[in-house]
Amino acid sequence: MNKATSPNGATPPHERDIKTIVNAGLARRHAAERRFRWYGLTAITLGLAFVVLMFANIINKGLPAFWQTYIQVPITFDAAALDPEGQRDPRALAGADYNALVRAGLRQLFPKVEGRLPLRALSALVSTDASYDLQRRVLADPQLIGTQQEIWLLASAAVDTFVKGNIDRGLEEANRPIKDNQIDWIDQLRAAGKIERQFNAVLFRSGDSREPEQAGIRGALMGSFFTLLVTFLLSFPIGVATAVYLEEFAPKNRWTDIIEVNINNLAAVPSIVFGLLGLAVFINFFGLPRSAPLVGGLVLSLMTLPVIIIAGRAALTSVPPSIREAALGMGASKLQMVGHHVLPLAMPGMLTGSIIGMARALGESAPLLMIGMVAFIVDVPKSFLDPATVLPVQIYLWSDLPERAFVERTSAAIMVLLAFMILMNGLAILLRKRFERRW
Amino acid sequence: MxxxxxxxxxxxxxxxxxxxxxxxxxxxxxxxxxxxxxxxxxxxxxxxxxxxxxxxxxxxxxxxxxxxxxxxxxxxxxxxxxxxxxxxxxxxxxxxxxxxxxxxxxxxxxxxxxxxxxxxxxxxxxxxxxxxxxxxxxxxxxxxxxxxxxxxxxRARNRVEGVVNLFLIASSTVAIFTTVGIVLSVIFESMRFFRQVPVAEFLFGLQWSPQTALRADQVGSSGAFGAAPLFAGTLLVSAIAMLVAVPIGLMSALYLSEYATPKFRAFAKPALEILAGIPTVVYGFFAALTVAPLIREIGSALGLHVASESALAAGLVMGIMIIPFVSSLSDDVINAVPQSMRDGSYALGATKSETITRVLLPAALPGIVGSILLAISRAIGETMIVVMAAGLSANLTANPLEAVTTVTVQIVTLLTGDQEFDSPKTLAAFALGLVLFVVTLILNIIALRVVRKYREQYE
Amino acid sequence: MSTTAIDTQIALNGALNRNAPIRQSAGAQVTDYDNRQTVGKITVDNPKMACREVNVYYGQKHAIKNVSLDIGANEVIAFIGPSGCGKSTFIRCLNRMNDTIPAARVTGLIKLDDDDIHAKEIDVVQLRARVGMVFQKPNPFPKSIYENVAYGPRIHGMVNDKAELDQLVRDSLERAGLIKEVEKRMLEPGTSLSGGQQQRLCIARAIAVNPEVILMDEPCSALDPIATAKIEELIDELRENYTIVIVTHSMQQAARVSQRTAYFHLGDLIEIGDTDQIFTNPRHKLTEDYITGRFG
Incomplete structure (x- = not known):
């Protein structure tokens, strides 16, 4: 092996002096040891660095999305234009031309602007939602009519992106979404204190939209809520019942063996295959509606079931047999023993497993793409059968859109999603800590 | 309702x-x-x-x-x-x-x-x-x-308990029905697909362009349903992922179980497992918007042409996702090796790394192979990362800098959007699903068996 | 530190020797159960290892208390005592196996020849190559019989080529008295052997690196009587080339294989002396009680 360092080449191996031999190789071996240790440390540092990097990357991108640019515009709620008949009839009020109010307000700010194109550029400073905003205000409070108000209107996405410093002024005008004259106006507004960033309530208030500044995650959140509710209502009772049956009642035979192997395998089946199942069985065979949280919940509950069953069985096995014997010894039936003694003791563990399963279901998107929960849906779903999407799918949909403002919102949506996941996992850890028992 | x-x-x-x-x-x-x-x-x-x-x-x-x-x-x-x-x-x-x-x-x-x-x-x-x-x-x-x-x-109790018992038994069969449902749905639809496209052509054909098969009379003659490029793409992305995940995951597990102080372990192990809890769509976003452009830039700085949706970006990020999977499974496996093995080696004067590479790893090998198989099955079935970061065009290439497509990407592409359900295009997705299901099932069964056998050995 | 320790020890010996006149009648001279000073002569003429005032702590627990003794070259010394007395803990100090237990702390002086085994320039790798160890439960590696024995020589780089290694493996197996049984099955896994054979394989594995001292921690406790007898025979043969320290819970075994015996009780070294004397004429009441089976 190491001819050079072995001083005892001539003596038979058994009489060689171990002390000198070992000494000769020590430096090399310790170097190897340090190297190996360093590999390990590098690996784990890399792994942890990825965690930090991903979070930093997402937060860095997404944090600005929680603020949104607004422009203060003087709006004259002209009674003649809004309500010529003076009846304050909501229908008439709803049908009025609020766009004109916005345009007039902007012209009031910049009276010198002339010409069709510059005027159009001027109105492009505010979001197309601004007129609906005014409509909502008037409908909510008809007293506004006839007054003049300084109103903060939602700026357009391009303005917002520019104000957040994500558009380079140095770019050629044709290459940026915001033009020279608009930049000029923004600078003036800024100097006058008429442009500011406010908390982005729209993000939490509205459904999806093609306009980034109007797009929100409310619809996706409600979709996720309904989907997870179905998932929980189905998978928790069935999962607990299966765990109880397999652990406490089932005879150990071929049949239960098959169930067990089957559950372990189901836990490792790719999620997209569950989507195929949902499409073929729930939608095509049973004719349930596409894009519905009900179907999403059905698919996800089938996916979550193995997780809950496995956690449930672990929780049940951790209850010591002495408790079962004690209950049976008192003359309780097997079901009473389980219901009164074993299940309550195992419940925290089962809940922990279920919450972790639900957190996974919350982050799942692939199977939901298969069953049509990937559509562009503006309305916030109100029931289990309304077309809906879920938060992770919303993230997927937005991530495809090129606008910088959507990139920002995608990251913000991811932050919300991660916050929910952290909340759920934290709850699970808390539950485990609180009810952990050592027998 | x-x-x-x-x-x-x-x-x-x-x-x-x-x-x-x-x-x-x-x-x-x-x-x-x-x-x-x-x-x-x-x-x-x-x-x-x-x-x-x-x-x-x-x-x-x-x-x-x-x-x-x-x-x-x-x-x-x-x-x-x-x-x-x-x-x-x-x-x-x-x-x-x-x-x-x-x-x-x-x-x-x-x-x-x-x-x-x-x-x-x-x-x-x-x-x-x-x-x-x-x-x-x-x-x-x-x-x-x-x-x-x-x-x-x-005997009211017996009746009530009978009903509860029935409910329990019925619940436990849900898992079976799920499997049966999966098998039946993919097989049934695949059979319909294979009536139009021969199995051999599907499995070994080199040409994949389902878009040309919108009209039924084009199918078969055009040979557009050769899935070999998809399989190759899936393997390429998974291989890159495993190249990232296995060394990092395994070395992390070894460091945590053999070198780390209990304090460091208590912090690092859960921190690493955060990676497992992050939804895959987040990885996809990270891959598509951060890693892919980065690789492209690095590539062009080195004078290489990198596709904007390179297999490397998707594989790299997928590897990151799988790290905790490999590390926590390996950690279990390594900890199952009895302490007496380590003692025996240390008592002979072996250093830690010699003990790890010459005693622990060979002893834990079956278990580690099992967990790597599980990780591979996970990589093959992973969808969102590749949907968001890998391409759509079916290239038959081994170059990680080029764009490839995978089985899962094609399933998603074929089944999202509005098509009628009977077209060979949608049916092809089920055939791909069948392949995916069978391959991952085989990997899982082997892996679970190997790991179980391994555990029994030391119990 | 070493000089002070030895000075103390000399003083200690003097005191002990004064109190220890040789008497051949039965019955102990130290009848006070609370007297935990070592009785008997702790030194030998040609020591291979010397331990002075060794203390071991497991966290808060004081597991070994001020133990001093010599281990003579080419002798078999047996550590006996009731379970939990610290004999295994003590033997693990001799090749610093306690280093692998994070909570364990060892103080005092332990010398191998002239080297302080805790000294900076002594590498634990080298120490363990010089002081081999055989464990309570046979623990062959999950490798072939050949690879089990070849493991030590390989990691230490003891041989120059395959032929030498083959020779070394055969020699070691021969010295461990196993060669006849395994000659034809060198490539089978070590775990395929019977328990007694596995333990002899572990001994072969230990002697393959040509150590100076072999520590045996209850090597026969997991074996049947026939296998035990074989191992005991082997220990006797090995004495020619090696110094052997054996921990045993069996007094008969200690009597059969060892020349000197040390009796441990709750972390104290109670009595040490020639094996014949300890078993026929114990001088401490605790030793006598243990030997006569009053506890243990």
Missing amino acids: QPLLFLTLLLLSAGAYYVGRRRALAVAGGHIRNLHSLPSFYGSYAALWCGLPALLVFALWAVVQPNLLVDWVVAGLPPELRDLPPDRLNLVVNDLKNLVGGNFVSSASDPVMVEAAERYRQLRAIGNTALWVVVLSFAIAGTAYAWRAISPAF
């Missing part, structure tokens, strides 16, 4: 519980000792009889009623509408349903349709009233039956 009826039924059941309990106490003359079971069991017995049959009727009704209504309304339509071919008729029925739902549809002005919708509404109202009557009578009849059955010698 009739939430109100459902709630009423629940309330009735609660009432039946109370009635049953009271009845039991009454027949026992107020002495629980005279009863076979506890009074609550008699209550539960009555509640079950009240709720279960009614619920069954309810469910059956809910499934049957809409179809019956449609049939009746269609039967009442004028013949020129009634005798339309099935797919056209379906459109009419859809319009009708929208009309009933109060949505705006193009045929809203058609008096025939308006009339039909009106009839549909009437029938539905009658049906719903009938449903209430029938379900409630079932509930009351059930309660009455239970009430009559209750006597001191009546």
